[in-house]
Amino acid sequence: MKLVRRIAGMTLALALVVISVVGSTSIKAEAKAAKTAKATTTAAAAPSVVVASALIQGGNVVVTSQGTVASDDGMYHLVASEVYEVAPQGADVAQVAISGADTFTIPLAKGTGNSMLYKKFTVCVMSGGALKPVSNSMYITNPEACATLKPARMDNGKKGVLPELLKSVADLNQPATLGAKQVNLNIPLSKLGNLAGYDYSVMKYNKLGMQVNVIILGDVNAPLNYLNPYSYDGIGAHNYYGLNASNADGAKALQDAAAFLAKHYAGTGHGQVDNFIIGNEVNAWWLWNYMNCGSNDAFMQEYAKAFRIMYNGIKSENANANVYTCIDHQWARAEASYYISGKEFLTKLNSIIKGEGNVDWRVAIHPYNAPLYAPRAWELSKNVAHNQNTPYVTVANVDVLTDFLATPDMLSSTGAVRTVKMSEVGYVSHEGEQLQAASLVYAYLVAENNQYIDGLVVTREVDHPEELAQGLSYGMCNMDGSHKMGFSFYQNAGSPDIIAQASAAAGVDLTTLITPR
Numbered sequence: 001m002k003l004v005r006r007i008a009g010m011t012l013a014l015a016l017v018v019i020s021v022v023g024s025t026s027i028k029a030e031a032k033a034a035k036t037a038k039a040t041t042t043a044a045a046a047p048s049v050v051v052a053s054a055l056i057q058g059g060n061v062v063v064t065s066q067g068t069v070a071s072d073d074g075m076y077h078l079v080a081s082e083v084y085e086v087a088p089q090g091a092d093v094a095q096v097a098i099s100g101a102d103t104f105t106i107p108l109a110k111g112t113g114n115s116m117l118y119k120k121f122t123v124c125v126m127s128g129g130a131l132k133p134v135s136n137s138m139y140i141t142n143p144e145a146c147a148t149l150k151p152a153r154m155d156n157g158k159k160g161v162l163p164e165l166l167k168s169v170a171d172l173n174q175p176a177t178l179g180a181k182q183v184n185l186n187i188p189l190s191k192l193g194n195l196a197g198y199d200y201s202v203m204k205y206n207k208l209g210m211q212v213n214v215i216i217l218g219d220v221n222a223p224l225n226y227l228n229p230y231s232y233d234g235i236g237a238h239n240y241y242g243l244n245a246s247n248a249d250g251a252k253a254l255q256d257a258a259a260f261l262a263k264h265y266a267g268t269g270h271g272q273v274d275n276f277i278i279g280n281e282v283n284a285w286w287l288w289n290y291m292n293c294g295s296n297d298a299f300m301q302e303y304a305k306a307f308r309i310m311y312n313g314i315k316s317e318n319a320n321a322n323v324y325t326c327i328d329h330q331w332a333r334a335e336a337s338y339y340i341s342g343k344e345f346l347t348k349l350n351s352i353i354k355g356e357g358n359v360d361w362r363v364a365i366h367p368y369n370a371p372l373y374a375p376r377a378w379e380l381s382k383n384v385a386h387n388q389n390t391p392y393v394t395v396a397n398v399d400v401l402t403d404f405l406a407t408p409d410m411l412s413s414t415g416a417v418r419t420v421k422m423s424e425v426g427y428v429s430h431e432g433e434q435l436q437a438a439s440l441v442y443a444y445l446v447a448e449n450n451q452y453i454d455g456l457v458v459t460r461e462v463d464h465p466e467e468l469a470q471g472l473s474y475g476m477c478n479m480d481g482s483h484k485m486g487f488s489f490y491q492n493a494g495s496p497d498i499i500a501q502a503s504a505a506a507g508v509d510l511t512t513l514i515t516p517r
Contacts, residue, residue: 049076049123049135054357056108056145061116063094063104069134071098071125078104079131080119083245083305087122088131110146110316117143118255118312120356141357141413143312147319151267153274154211157181158447159493160457161476162424165201169462169481176208178476178491182455183210184423186280188219189226192257195264202271213275213364213423213457215326216261216310218243218289225249226257228302230291240280242291245305254306258313266318275455276321277364277423278310279303281328283345286338288328296340296348304352311359324421325349326364331400333391342393343404350410358413362454364423365401367394373471375431377439378506378513386515395425395443399515402452419454422447426459426474429484434505437489440476441502442510444493450517458490 049067056062063078076098081090093116094104102123109115123135160182161175175183183205187198202212218227218241227235228242228250235241244250265273281288285299293299311323327342340348346363353361369376370383370392383391386400393401398420404410406417427439440458447456463475476487492498503510 047133047135051121051123051135051138054121054138054140055142056140059108060105061108061121061140063106063121063138065102065104065123065135066100067135068098068100069125071127072129073126074098075126076102076104077124077126077131078106079122079124079133080106080116081122081137082248083118083120083251083309084247087120087133087137088124090119090122092124092131108146116140117146117316118251118309137356139308139357140312141359143316144319146316149263149266149268149317150319151272153320154181154206154209154272155274155454156209156211158453158455159444159490160184160211160213160455161490162457162460163201163205164460164462164477166462169477170201172481173208174461174477174487175205175210178487181210182213182457184213184215184457186215186217187261188217188222189257190219190221190223192260195270199270202265202273204271206267206271211275211455212265212271212273213277213421213455214261214265214273215277215280215423216257217280223253225253228291228306230293230298230302233292234290238287238290240288240290242285242289242299242302243279243306243310245309246302251309254309255313258310259317262314262317262321266321274321275324275421276310276314277324277326277421278307279326281326281366283327283330283342284339296344299340300345300348300352304349307349307361308353308356311361315359322360322362322419324362324364324423326423327366329365329367329370329392329394331391331393332389342401343388346404346410354409360412360414360416360418362418362421363401363405364421365393365398366424367398367401367422368425369394369427373428373430375428375435375439376506377427377442378508378510395422395446396513397515398422398446398453399450399517402450402517405452417452419452420450421455421457422453423455423457424459425456426472427486428471429473429475429486430471433485436473436476437485438502438505438510440486440490441493441499442506442513444490445499445510445514448494449514452517 048069052064054063075095077092078094079087079090080093094106096102120137120139122133122137124131124133161180163175163183228244231241264270279289314321331342377395384394386397427436429436447453459474462477463479
């Protein structure tokens with residue numbers, strides 16, 4: 001999302017003052033608690049008992065553990081904690097006599113006040129009159145097992161576009177003319193109470209044979225409990241904000257939002273959304289997922305907690321939905337004042353998720369050219385190279401990302417390579433429509449020749465005035481609706497004749513520059 005907006009105004013300024021005064025005590029308390037929990041976890045010895053699995057089986061959650069530790073009462077106690085708690089905080093939900101290979105069975109109770117859907121489970125023992133954790137903590141790793149909705153996915157093709165929603169343009173149904181099979185829609189959390197416009201769009205694109213990807217965003221107008229306390233000092237000064245899984249109000253709000261959106265858009269009358277992207281360019285935290293956590297590790301913990309809630313909430317309602325994190329095109333660029341490199345972000349997220357129960361999360365990337373206004377998608381340079389130390393990942397070297405995800409440590413819970421959606425990428429036309437057209441064809445060829453890429457969503461259908469002011473003429477149509485050359489080239493990107501014309505414009509046979517995967 002390269003359109004940078006600065007949000008200002010007297011109302012927001014006054015709100016920020018109120019938040020700063022009223023909220024400062026609670027923010028400091030929560031931050032202190034988080035640091036204490038982190039210190040406790042770091043200082044703890046390696047667990048003597050291993051929680052091997054936490055799985056939904058029928059109407060129950062079955063947790064298995066291995067290992068033996070002495071207990072004052074000869075029993076293991078299973079503690080179910082919220083995402084913001086550290087065992088032994090939580091509820092003692094089951095007890096078994098110690099055997100070394102133990103199984104706990106507890107009711108799932110989905111949809112009730114006793115629901116286990118979002119809990120993490122830790123084996124504890126009674127020691128000196130108090131519960132003491134002796135194992136790792138694990139979340140349920142198959143939330144889809146309790147979903148009642150399993151709509152057939154609309155995986156009809158990789159070609160996609162960010163559609164123009166202005167009615168005069170939207171009514172032209174140009175994405176269908178382009179042959180697009182995917183579109184993106186942004187849903188800020190402030191809009192949850194008024195989805196009529198989104199319902200119309202989702203159903204419209206579904207009827208045209210298109211899969212809908214939704215990006216869930218913590219916007220400035222969202223109720224404050226959705227937003228992470230670490231973001232409060234910047235309310236009004238950034239584009240989007242980190243989601244709040246750091247306290248009871250925030251966790252419950254996210255649980256309800258995730259479950260509601262997944263159920264609402266599971267093809268039951270409001271249209272079908274197959275893919276949910278949690279946040280926008282999250283690693284570029286200063287602009288797009290603001291949380292002033294003080295360190296990358298703390299930031300990643302906060303994001304991972306919120307992501308886990310969103311994942312479980314979505315999959316527990318629509319078993320066939322896919323859930324993505326989102327990074328920008330900065331890969332191994334070692335500068336951390338306003339972003340976390342994509343490689344570091346995915347490495348840390350993977351470590352946290354695997355450590356607490358691996359699931360099938362996926363990756364959305366925005367592989368724009370570097371710099372953004374460079375017109376040739378196929379160009380390599382010292383900043384765009386086919387190796388893991390490349391500063392940037394663009395379409396020209398997106399194999400760097402898919403190769404990284406194919407390494408053993410990064411595989412999904414099923415042992416599969418996590419798929420990648422190039423969910424936002426565009427090319428400027430200011431140096432000539434031929435170069436833009438050739439770049440669109442090249443991007444299409446890259447996507448079609450990489451089995452791990454599940455979508456290419458081009459930004460955008462029509463030029464946007466604020467982007468134009470920044471020199472970013474991404475639209476395949478001009479603002480007056482007239483088509484640029486890129487429109488017909490993208491429409492027919494698989495045609496040998498169009499590929500030949502694009503190669504002529506590029507001055508090189510584009511098919512020779514593809515790195516198949």
